[in-house]
Amino acid sequence: MQDLICNAVKDQNTAHDTCDGADEVVLISEKHIQRAMKSCIGRVGMRRMVLCILALTALSGYVLAHTPAGVVVSYDETTGDLGVAITHLVDNPATHYVKHVTVRQGTTVLIDQSYASQPEALAFTYRYNLPQLKGSSGEIRVDTECNIGGSRSGTLTLGATPVAGTPGGAPPAPTRAPLSVFVALLAAGLAASRILV
Numbered sequence: 001m002q003d004l005i006c007n008a009v010k011d012q013n014t015a016h017d018t019c020d021g022a023d024e025v026v027l028i029s030e031k032h033i034q035r036a037m038k039s040c041i042g043r044v045g046m047r048r049m050v051l052c053i054l055a056l057t058a059l060s061g062y063v064l065a066h067t068p069a070g071v072v073v074s075y076d077e078t079t080g081d082l083g084v085a086i087t088h089l090v091d092n093p094a095t096h097y098v099k100h101v102t103v104r105q106g107t108t109v110l111i112d113q114s115y116a117s118q119p120e121a122l123a124f125t126y127r128y129n130l131p132q133l134k135g136s137s138g139e140i141r142v143d144t145e146c147n148i149g150g151s152r153s154g155t156l157t158l159g160a161t162p163v164a165g166t167p168g169g170a171p172p173a174p175t176r177a178p179l180s181v182f183v184a185l186l187a188a189g190l191a192a193s194r195i196l197v
Helices: 002-012 030-041 043-064 179-195
Strands: 070-076 081-087 098-105 108-114 123-129 139-146 151-157
Touching: 070 139, 070 151, 081 098, 081 139, 108 123
Parallel strands: none
Antiparallel strands: 070 081, 081 123, 098 108, 098 139, 139 151
């Protein structure tokens, strides 16, 4: 810091050749010191650092959030139990979990349940007693929602075999950021740093 102050004072021609006391510091404008400090990093270095921080922030959110991988719905006519088998791989079921399950028959909401954790770290089954479904027909739709982000649905047509649900027929969302996302963000950062030079 002393060197920056000495250099700033010499540049302004407002001090002696030596810079050895605090009285010279008073003569330096704050703006000149800030300019001298910025030049150590440089504008390009500062922009690259900001872009890297933004890219890492964006990637960390994408890596942590993911939808449940699968939802399989089944119904037992003899007991009247609707089974909802959910696959949602997490590190800690107390902090990352399926927070909400909604069961619908047509437009009627049969179950609207919130949770504060999930029973297992990989796969688990919730059972709901719905005897009113015995002998009925129609589609049962189960929507699940992750507490960090993402949702997945499963459907069952009563009297048919269970169908694993995916939103819009898309494959299950990845649990880790694919390499292509990282490469795209890296390329955008490099292009931006070259443009801003």
